[in-house]
Amino acid sequence: MASFFEEIQLGVDNYRNEGLREIIRKCCRKDKKSQEILYKQFYGYALSIALIYNKQRDDAIDIVNDSFMKVFAEISKFDPEKPFKIWLRKIVINSSIDQFRRRKRNSFYDESSSVLVPDQNPTVISSLTAGEVLRLLNQLPDIQKMVFSLYEMEGFSHEEIGSMLNIPVSSSRVYLTRAKKKLRKLFPLYFDIYDAGLGKR
């Protein structure tokens, strides 16, 4: 059976799930019980997306809550032909970008202040868990992490990222290059193993 992520990738219609369809219909009528069910069902998924774009778990939870407020406010506009998870994912990412813009306005970011701390137990990349990957990504400065995630995870172009984050396109390219360079430094053992043909994914 395909996981939820695979369903999204394959474009499988979530509406084959009659229960979800009913829940969404009730959410359109502001039924609190249905809202609670929807929230509990998709909380984990939304949080896993939010954690990619936010270093602090508390910030990620705030983003999730913001996103669900938007979901419940706009659920009547949700296109039933599309999978619900994709719609939710877009909302979570947009909320994260909004939050990033707000933080950018309110705080001065010093890129040099971020410290690269190699993972204590890098082992091989095939055994890396999501938590370890997140920890490694969190070593990147906010802007680099955001650009890397939007480019590599969501597939946005540099032009789109530039307009979303209010930065020049060239800056987006530079941040991505720097992010990749720093990440390469965080996996020396893996690459050594890989190069020596000892590690195989």
Next chain:
Amino acid sequence: MMQDWEKDKILADSIRDALETQEEQYSPGAWENFVNLRKRRRRIVYLKTGTGIAASLLGIWLVIQVLVPEAINNRIETRHITYEKSEQSKEWTENNTITNEDPSHRVHVAREGKTSLPTKSEQTGTELILEEIDVRTEEIPQADAVESIALLDGLPDKPSGGADFTDSLMIEDGQSNPEPEKFVRWIHDEMETARVPAEKLKSGPDRVRFGVHFSPGFNSTSSNSTFAFAGGISADFRLTRRLGLSTGIMAAQQNVVLQQQNNQFMGLGKETTASMLFLDVPLNLTWKFHSDKSTSYYVSGGISSLAYLDEDYRNKTTTQELVEVVREENGQESVEYAVVTRETVTSESVRSFQSFDLAGRLNLMVGLEQQLAPGLYFHVEPYLKIPLSGLGAQNLRFTTSGIRCKVSF
């Protein structure tokens, strides 16, 4: 040796794989936190909306005060001043200070005295009238006279009530005329008639006063007190000089915590936590027991009807139960009984406008009204709202007390 771009590709793929297959677990209590956050935000929205409405009303009131009533006020003020000073014009008439003047001019002079005062309201009536007369006695162009008549709408060309205006002209001719006072009396009468509508106009805005208010307070039950707040708009109707009727609409956010005995078998306690948003429509009678120039003190009492917009209840019931504990020692089973405390939490949400409490609360209030500016009043009103029946879907009984701050205009 791998190229950097190859490493980057492998790295990006592995990160993508690791993150996309990952899904966090639901954290217990997240939904409750979300609901609380949503309520907080709603409150902020209500507060902002209330503040916006209040600011808009204040702005509209200021615009009206600055632009619209200027002409009316001038007219009212003019008439008052003229009336008050007409006693002195009597003196002036008796002293025969006007001589050899065309009678029609003199009428115009007297009338002009009524209409030309607003810009000189600080001067005394006598001075003003005499000043006007001085101007007129020198040379009064006919056109001006006609213009001044035009300003006096509603005043007849000829005095009513049989007072023959031409009689007063005899003064000018030097004839001994016993009726100069007739003219003065006519002026008085005219001023009186002019004054009545002026008073009516002036008292118009006071008959109904609109207000915006905010009320922080406390909800008290037999076991607990919690913070509450409300805000809304009001309309105060003046019935008599001291008696008034107040109504309006108020949105109130009330949190109530009620701890009760659990009367079930082996019950320990029952705690109800309610969060309610409702509309409160009061109908109060207000009696002003003391008023001075700018301050009034009053008492107010009445009833409130409630319409509930949102009700969320959380009931926690604590009971004790006996449970069997089976133990095995040396191959032998033994059964023991242990008392365990069980907490059962149930939540209930009630949809908007599912509950109504007609005349659900008794309002008692004392108040202080302070005039801030003409037509603008600030009220401080300690209040007490006593339930007359169980309130809301779960029939809770709680008393609300606090201080209402109101601006009326």
